[in-house]
Amino acid sequence: MTFVKVLGILGAHKEHGVTRMMLDQVLHQVQAPNTSEIIYLEDYQIKPDIKGQPNPTMDQIIAKLEAADVWVIAAPTYWGGLSGVMKNFFDCLRQRLVRFDHKGGTHPDKFAHKHYISLTNCYAGKWENFLSGVTDASFRTIDKVLTAGGLIKIGEAVQTATWGLTELAPAKQKELTKLGQKINRATRKDDQTVKRYFELFFIVAVMAFITMAIQSLCLKLLNLSLGFWSNYISFVIIFFALLAVTLHFFTVVKHKRK
Ligand SMILES: Cc1cc2nc3c(=O)[nH]c(=O)nc-3n(C[C@H](O)[C@H](O)[C@H](O)COP(=O)(O)O)c2cc1C
Incomplete structure (x- = not known):
């Protein structure tokens, strides 16, 4: 097996908030010779492709997405859904994520068989989220977009009660560690x-x-x-x-x- 390249994609207002802590915890499990890198979406002026016009920012991100075998999507839940910055990225990515047929139907394209992990969080407490599923919509959006592109899910994790949280609880660190360790077993093709x-x-x-x-x-x-x-x-x-x-x-x- 060749080594695995992992790309963390952070789509949050805060560069060093809880979402980043979750992402770091997962990526710290990536063992050499596997490698990891993070892109913070707020550092990029992400715009949709317009026919006949260059889109160097998107080209730059696409090159990173192509090079990576595993994408770790890290975005908070805002207003009961995926954060706007991540959603905008997904919206702008659509043209390049999927292939369109003559009726506009979408089909997996060049990213098919890559793997992904989803991470999200919310202020709502553990039991409120357990009962009402505040973060479900965020996971569903990520799944909808990436499965349309033919990517295969490795797993997901959520951190609740993030208000004032400065450190992840040991149990959550353990859960994210386990999730991160799965990356080392993810191969270029679906081995499931x-x-x-x-x-x-x-x-x-x-x-x-x-x-x-x-x-x-x-x-x-x-x-x-x-x-x-x-x-x-x-x-x-x-x-x-x-x-x-x-x-x-x-x-x-x-x-x-x-
Ligand atoms: C614009 C905005 C909307 C939010 N909406 C919700 C929400 O609907 N439900 C909730 O539980 N938390 C909500 N939050 C809290 C975020 O989920 C929280 O900021 C996040 O868990 C913290 O991650 P961070 O430290 O990486 O920013 C919202 C926060 C912002 C900034």
Whole structure:
């Protein structure tokens, strides 16, 4: 395996606030020969591409994005969503992140198979965020943009109760350390294929079991016995409903809140 290059992208009003502390904690785990670098988006005048006009700032950032294997996106939650500076960066990046088809549909392009980590934070406390998901929208925006570009997620972390916070708690440092250590195992290609097959097998096995349990419970309660086709159709409907809810939970709803 060749060495991994990591790019931390900091999109916060404060250059040395809590977001930076989180980013540093993750990047400190990057071990030689792997390397890391941080860009602070406020240092750049980021503008969208306009046809026929040069955009040297974006060219400079794109060169760094291309060179990196792992992007660590670090941005606070402002007004219940991703910080404006990071959002503006994502908006301006769109033209170069994805390939457009003849209908304007987007497809992963040159950044496909790179990896990313998302970090965010908020003033809201641990339990407020746990119950109301103040930071969910920030994670969702990052996921939406980067998965459109074909990037693969390594993980995410959130720091709550940042008001007056001058140091990350030991437990949070540990969590971010673990997340950072995963970078050293991230390769240029997605190496999760085998793991995903096992996960899929597990999901199918559990879903089939729950579906059959629900089916037989319903039959018992209704005192019915079904023929082959009604059995098959009811199985498919229950299985589909369970799978849809589970996939929605894991892909859309479930984000770190504490
Ligand atoms: C413009 C602005 C909007 C914010 N909106 C929220 C918010 O909606 N909910 C919240 O819990 N914290 C909010 N905060 C607090 C930020 O999330 C907080 O500043 C951040 O966690 C601190 O990170 P930093 O030290 O890197 O700036 C806001 C802060 C700013 C500056």
